[in-house]
Amino acid sequence: MKSWLRVGLLAALVVSVPVLPLEAGAKYTAQGFVFDTEQKPQVAVVRPDMFMGMLDSANRQIVDPEWLAQAHVNLQEALKRHPATKTVQWRFDDWNDPASKPLSQGFWKTFLNLNLDIAFKVPQGSFPIPLDANLGRATKNLPKGQFEYRLPPSELEEVRGASLGARYALLIKMHDAYTTDGAKLGRLLGGMANVMSDGTNTMPPPPHFGFSMLVDTEDGKVVWYYNDGAFGGDLRKPASADKRVGQMLTGWPTPR
Numbered sequence: 001m002k003s004w005l006r007v008g009l010l011a012a013l014v015v016s017v018p019v020l021p022l023e024a025g026a027k028y029t030a031q032g033f034v035f036d037t038e039q040k041p042q043v044a045v046v047r048p049d050m051f052m053g054m055l056d057s058a059n060r061q062i063v064d065p066e067w068l069a070q071a072h073v074n075l076q077e078a079l080k081r082h083p084a085t086k087t088v089q090w091r092f093d094d095w096n097d098p099a100s101k102p103l104s105q106g107f108w109k110t111f112l113n114l115n116l117d118i119a120f121k122v123p124q125g126s127f128p129i130p131l132d133a134n135l136g137r138a139t140k141n142l143p144k145g146q147f148e149y150r151l152p153p154s155e156l157e158e159v160r161g162a163s164l165g166a167r168y169a170l171l172i173k174m175h176d177a178y179t180t181d182g183a184k185l186g187r188l189l190g191g192m193a194n195v196m197s198d199g200t201n202t203m204p205p206p207p208h209f210g211f212s213m214l215v216d217t218e219d220g221k222v223v224w225y226y227n228d229g230a231f232g233g234d235l236r237k238p239a240s241a242d243k244r245v246g247q248m249l250t251g252w253p254t255p256r
Helices: 003-015 065-081 105-119 135-141 153-162 181-198 238-248
Strands: 026-029 042-045 049-055 061-063 089-091 168-179 208-216 222-228
Touching (some): 026 105, 105 168
């Protein structure tokens, strides 16, 4: 594992960020899973856990409620246009309705650790690794393989309560911080200074990462998953939301 990835992951665990910028393309499908073609299964898209905001010149991330509300609308509309509608029937709540209740932060914390287990292909419950551990050594020593993953019982109950009676639930976490003009200039100057002093630009790019997971609401089994550390597409804009959703559903299960 690259040194920058080790450092980034450990720092993220320390500050409990919602999603980790893992290498692009971490994916998983439960062995033998396919959708039944006799009837389109219903998939409830549970209200996502999303950060939409600005990255300012002081490297602070500031949430923008208007961008988040627009992203909610554009994400739903882009899902409706995605080819997955040929295999499943989406179900949504109005996430911008004041009565719409998000899942608990405790749920998303557990969900983050499940994401890491799947991304690193290690047994469920391996994360969180103790903060004082050598992350590279700790993950290297964990057994690798094709494991089954499930939501814990309490988290499954939360999802069932939000799944509108659907057989499957799509769970999404996204993190998008867009740079201000001042931040862009600061990053340009900082990058130039890095190149002059170290010979390389060590300025991290603006964060656009996340993951999505499809869960069977009957038993909590994770049947499909995709994680990307460098998402494209801008959910603030209807015209580019399709690109984001296309990436987010990479490897979407096909029917029998």
